[in-house]
Amino acid sequence: MRGVLGLSSSLTFLTRQSSVRTATSHLLHRRFYRTPTQSASPTRTTVTSSVSISSMAASFYPEKARVPPALLAPTPPITKFKIGICQLSVTADKERNILHARTAIEEAAEKGAKLVLLPEIWNSPYSNDSFPVYAEDIDAGFDASPSTAMLSEIARRLNITLIGGSIPERCGDKLYNTCCVYGPDGKLKAKHRKIHLFDIDIPGKITFKESNTLTAGETPTVVDTEVGRIGIGICYDIRFQELAMLYSARGAQLICYPGAFNMTTGPLHWELLQRARAVDNQLYIATCSPARDAAAGYIAWGHSTLIGPFGEVLATTEHDEAIIISEIDYSQVDLRRTNLPLEKQRRGDLYQLVDVGRLG
Secondary structure, eight states, X not given: OOOOOOGXXXXXXXXXXXXXXXXXXXXXXXXXXXXXXXXXXXXXXXXXXXXXXXXXXXXXXXXXXXXXXOOOOOOOSOSEEEEEEEEOOOOSOHHHHHHHHHHHHHXXXXXXEEEXXXXXXXXXXXXXXXXXXXXXXXXXXXXXXXXXXXXXXXXXXXXXXXXXXXXXEEETTEEEEEEEEEOTTSOEEEEEEOSSOOEEEETTXXXXXXXXXXXXXXXXXXEEETTEEEXXXXXXXXXXXXXXXXXXXXXXXXXXXXXXXXXXXXXXXHHHHHHHHHHHHTSEEEEEXXXXXXXXSSOXXXXXXXXXXXXXXXXXXXXSOEEEEEEEETXXXXXXXXXXXXXXXXXXXXXXXXXXXXXX
């Protein structure tokens, strides 16, 4: 599962020679026109045999549009379940943040959620000054990481799958923006380090450079859980469709993005990007933002959301604290992929998505 994704080369477009396209066009042209010797005698007219749709589709090599070929998702123990999305307020008090997140997880589970999702950077203010102060050494164990100690314990006690939002992680002399996934047994199932760092400059609106303190992750994360095969991204990761395409090709049925879009990009792009990732890949998208704090140095947009595989908004909220409870039913993924069989219609003769991590 730990492959390296070289995004610069992950999407490879292969364009065949123009003569190939011309030949195909000529073949289709002959289906509708008589040969010269037949045009003068209607009674003797014949039409060349048409090419069957299935053989034409085969000539497009849809199975080659994903390299290596796309994987089928295994059938999870649970295929229909409730998800709890916890949009939380975040303060400068780390201990309070941990207790507050714990309470929200418990409330979501009490309402029937078997999968719970937390926000990006829920234990710390979102700032380059705060990341080094609040960072935890996850690999050093629970004594060095009270945030993940709580996540593990509560997942085990409540018998749920927990996508633990993200926290600043310290590893050696590097800092990461990291999401931990815990199973119902409380064991760490996956750790995703934000791959695409949030470095933007919109003059007069917002300038932020995560790269001033954080290091980019190098591994896409797809994890098999009790509630299905899930891809993990963090905030800015959602802007890169290649990553979502890769997750879909690896068999993900749901992608979770803890994220904290801002007041400039949030109104325009937050829902748009979620719906785009869902409809392009015909899967569920779940996002979880911190609640908005107008007094904070970085003001989050909020609007945590669940999107269905047809691009429909299934559940959302505004900018205040909230716990969304909604249903995920993987039969809807199968239905939409039957309605629009995109996987069988891709043009492997023209383009390919290369999953660098699976090639080795």
